[in-house]
Amino acid sequence: MLLEVKDLNISYGDKLTVSGVDLELNTGEIMSIVGESGSGKTTVIRAIMGCLPGRGHVSGGSIIFEGRDMLKNTPKEWRQLCGREMSMIFQDSGNMINPIRRIGEQFVNYIRTHAPEKTKAKAVEMAKDMLNKVRLPNPESIMQSYPFELSGGMRQRVGIAMAMVFRPKLLLADEPTSALDVTTQAQIIRQIVDIRNEFGVAVILVTHNLGVASYVSNKLVVMKNGRVVESGKREVISDPQDAYTKELLAAVPVVGEVKYYDR
Amino acid sequence: MTANQPPVVLEIKNLTKKFAVDGGRVLTACDNISLKAYAGQTLGIIGESGCGKSTLVRTVLQIHPATSGEVIFEGQDILKLRGEAARQNRRKIQMVFQDPAAAFNPKMKVKEIVTEPLLNFGLIKKSEVDARAAELLQMVELPVEFMDRYPHNMSGGQRQRLGIARALSLEPKIVVCDEATSALDVSVQEKICELLVRLQKEKGITYLFICHDIGLVDLMCHQVAVMYLGNVVEYIGGGRRISTEGMHPYTKVLLKAVFKVDFKPGERIEPLESEVPSPLDLPQGCPFASRCEFCTDICRQQKPQLKEVAHGHLVACHLVK
Ligand SMILES: Nc1ncnc2c1ncn2[C@@H]1O[C@H](COP(=O)(O)OP(=O)(O)OP(=O)(O)O)[C@@H](O)[C@H]1O
Ligand SMILES: Nc1ncnc2c1ncn2[C@@H]1O[C@H](COP(=O)(O)OP(=O)(O)OP(=O)(O)O)[C@@H](O)[C@H]1O
Ligand code: SF4
Ligand SMILES: [Mg+2]
Ligand SMILES: [Mg+2]
Numbered sequence: 001m002l003l004e005v006k007d008l009n010i011s012y013g014d015k016l017t018v019s020g021v022d023l024e025l026n027t028g029e030i031m032s033i034v035g036e037s038g039s040g041k042t043t044v045i046r047a048i049m050g051c052l053p054g055r056g057h058v059s060g061g062s063i064i065f066e067g068r069d070m071l072k073n074t075p076k077e078w079r080q081l082c083g084r085e086m087s088m089i090f091q092d093s094g095n096m097i098n099p100i101r102r103i104g105e106q107f108v109n110y111i112r113t114h115a116p117e118k119t120k121a122k123a124v125e126m127a128k129d130m131l132n133k134v135r136l137p138n139p140e141s142i143m144q145s146y147p148f149e150l151s152g153g154m155r156q157r158v159g160i161a162m163a164m165v166f167r168p169k170l171l172l173a174d175e176p177t178s179a180l181d182v183t184t185q186a187q188i189i190r191q192i193v194d195i196r197n198e199f200g201v202a203v204i205l206v207t208h209n210l211g212v213a214s215y216v217s218n219k220l221v222v223m224k225n226g227r228v229v230e231s232g233k234r235e236v237i238s239d240p241q242d243a244y245t246k247e248l249l250a251a252v253p254v255v256g257e258v259k260y261y262d263r
Numbered sequence: 264m265t266a267n268q269p270p271v272v273l274e275i276k277n278l279t280k281k282f283a284v285d286g287g288r289v290l291t292a293c294d295n296i297s298l299k300a301y302a303g304q305t306l307g308i309i310g311e312s313g314c315g316k317s318t319l320v321r322t323v324l325q326i327h328p329a330t331s332g333e334v335i336f337e338g339q340d341i342l343k344l345r346g347e348a349a350r351q352n353r354r355k356i357q358m359v360f361q362d363p364a365a366a367f368n369p370k371m372k373v374k375e376i377v378t379e380p381l382l383n384f385g386l387i388k389k390s391e392v393d394a395r396a397a398e399l400l401q402m403v404e405l406p407v408e409f410m411d412r413y414p415h416n417m418s419g420g421q422r423q424r425l426g427i428a429r430a431l432s433l434e435p436k437i438v439v440c441d442e443a444t445s446a447l448d449v450s451v452q453e454k455i456c457e458l459l460v461r462l463q464k465e466k467g468i469t470y471l472f473i474c475h476d477i478g479l480v481d482l483m484c485h486q487v488a489v490m491y492l493g494n495v496v497e498y499i500g501g502g503r504r505i506s507t508e509g510m511h512p513y514t515k516v517l518l519k520a521v522f523k524v525d526f527k528p529g530e531r532i533e534p535l536e537s538e539v540p541s542p543l544d545l546p547q548g549c550p551f552a553s554r555c556e557f558c559t560d561i562c563r564q565q566k567p568q569l570k571e572v573a574h575g576h577l578v579a580c581h582l583v584k
Binding site: 186249254257260 | 305311314415416418445446448449451457464478479482505523524526532533535538543
C-alpha cells in the first residue's frame with residue numbers, strides 16, 4: 001500500500017470540515033474524487049500534501065505514506081517530500097507559473113529549489129527531458145517562451161512536467177482539466193494515463209467531470225458534506241448505491257437531451 | 264422557428280482584437296468576428312483554450328480596447344461610450360469572470376462583495392446590506408452564514424457562485440458567463456442553470472455563455488458559436504442542434520472528444536493530437552487547415568467565409584456547399 005488514509009478528520013479553526021475519510025491507494029493506481037462543491041475534496045488532498053491553508057489542520061485519524069506516518073513530519077521533512085516524493089498540479093498551472101518570466105527560467109528555478117545540488121546545466125537538461133516526455137514539441141523553444149505564448153493545454157503539460165521531474169510516487173491533481181476545452185482535456189487525461197504507465201506513479205484526481213472519472217479511474221470516491229458517501233471501482237458509476245451518487249449521475253448534462261428552457 | 268425569433272439585443276460587428284507582445288510582434292486573439300445575441304436567449308461560445316473567447320467578451324465589456332469593429336447595444340456602439348454613459352451601460356451588461364479568485368478583493372467580506380454593485384449604483388442603503396446579501400446567497404444555494412466570511416476561506420465552486428450572485432444582483436439585460444459553472448459539481452451546476460433559465464424567462468435576460476462542457480452548452484443555449492484560432496467557424500441557431508446538425512470538421516472533432524459517463528471499458532477517446540497554430544502568425548487560408556483531415560490545397564490558400572447552410576446556421580468550410 002502506497003497511501004493509506006484512515007478515519008481522517010480535518011478542521012478549519014475549530015470547525016470540523018472533513019470527517020471519517022478512508023482512502024487506500026496502491027502504486028500505479030488512479031483514484032478519482034468526485035462530489036459536492038464544498039464537500040472537502042481539495043481539503044483532503046491538501047492534507048495529504050501537508051499544505052492545508054489558513055487555520056486548516058488534521059484533527060483526527062492518520063495518513064500513512066510508504067509506511068511513514070505523515071502527521072509526524074516536521075516542516076523540514078515536508079519540504080523534502082513535496083515535489084520529490086509527491087507533487088501536485090492545479091486547475092490552471094499557467095496561473096501558478098509567473099506570467100512575466102520565461103518557462104525555462106521558472107522550470108530550472110523550480111528544480112534547483114527542490115534540489116540545490118543540481119547544476120544549472122543539469123537542471124536545464126532535466127527540464128528539457130521532462131518536456132519531451134509530456135510530448136511537448138520542441139522543448140528548446142518552449143523553454144524560451146512566456147506562459148501567454150502557450151495554449152492552456154501546453155501550460156498544463158508544463159505543469160505536469162514540473163510535477164513529474166523528480167519522479168514522485170504520488171501525483172495529486174486538483175481539477176486539472178476544468179479550465180480546458182474538451183480536446184485539450186482529452187489530451188491531458190491521456191497524458192496522465194501515459195505518465196502513470198511510464199513511471200508507475202499513483203494519481204489522485206479531483207474532478208467534476210464524471211465522464212473523465214469513469215474513463216481513467218481504478219478507484220472512485222464520492223464525497224458530500226465532508227464525508228465519503230460511496231467508494232469502489234467502476235461500479236460506483238455503473239451501479240451506484242448511494243442516493244447522492246445517483247443524484248450526481250442524473251445531473252450530468254448530455255449532448256442532445258431536452259434543453260433546460262424546454263423543461 | 265423564423266416567426267418567433269426575438270429581437271437582436273447585442274450585435275458584434277467585425278470585431279478584431281490584437282495584442283502587441285514581446286519583440287514587436289502582434290497576437291491576433293479575435294479576427295473580424297460578427298455575432299448576434301437575441302433578447303431573452305442564450306448564445307453559447309465554445310472552442311479550444313486560447314481561441315479568443317474571453318478576449319471577445321472582455322472587448323465587448325470594454326475591459327480592453329478593440330483594435331477595430333463595433334458592438335451595438337440599444338441602438339449605439341457601446342465601444343464608443345465614455346465616462347458616466349459607460350458606467351450606466353455597465354450596469355446593464357454584467358460579467359461572471361472565469362477566475363473568481365482573481366476577480367474579488369480579498370479584503371472584502373462575502374456580503375460586501377455581493378452587494379458592492381448595488382451600493383455603487385445607489386440601489387440599496389448600507390443598512391440593507393445584510394438582508395440583500397442573504398437573499399443573493401440563498402439564490403445561488405450558498406449558506407447565509409457565509410456572508411461574514413472572506414472569499415479565500417471558501418471552496419472554488421462556492422466562490423464561483425458568489426460571482427454569479429454578484430452579476431445577477433443588478434438585474435442586468437445581458438449577463439456574460441465566462442466558464443461560470445466549471446468549478447461546480449454537476450448537481451449544483453444543474454440548479455444554477457435552472458436558476459439562470461428561470462430568471463431569463465421572467466426578466467428576459469440574454470446570456471453569453473462561454474463553456475467547455477459541450478453537453479451543458481447544448482442544453483443551455485439557443486445559438487452556439489464555435490470558435491477556432493480567433494475566428495467563428497460555425498454558428499448554429501434556428502432551432503438546430505450542435506449534436507445532430509453540427510457540420511464544421513472542427514465542431515465534429517469537439518463532439519468526439521467528450522468523455523461519456525457510460526463509456527464501455529476499453530473504449531478509446533480520440534482527441535486531436537497536434538497543437539493549434541500560434542496566434543502570432545495566423546495561417547492565410549482556413550484557420551483549421553493544419554489539423555483538418557479533409558484539408559485540400561484550396562483550404563491552405565483561401566480562407567473560407569461563413570455561409571448560410573440553413574436558416575440561422577452558418578458554416579465556414581470549403582467542403583460545405
Ligand atoms: N481556508 C479556509 N478556511 C476556512 N474554511 C475553508 C477554507 N478553505 C475551504 N474552506 C471550507 O471547507 C469546505 C471544503 O472546502 P474544499 O475547498 O475542500 O471543497 P471542495 O470539495 O474542493 O469544493 P469545490 O468542488 O467547490 O472546489 C468548504 O465549505 C469551504 O468553505
Ligand atoms: N493581455 C494579453 N496579452 C497578450 N496576449 C493575450 C492577452 N490576453 C490574451 N492573450 C492571448 O490571446 C489568445 C486568446 O486568449 P483568450 O484568453 O481569449 O482565450 P480563451 O478562448 O478564453 O481560452 P480559455 O478557454 O483557455 O479561457 C491567447 O493566445 C492568449 O494567450
Ligand atoms: S476549409 Fe478545408 S481545412 Fe478548413 S475545415 Fe473545411 S475542409 Fe477543413
Ligand atoms: Mg476544490
Ligand atoms: Mg477564457
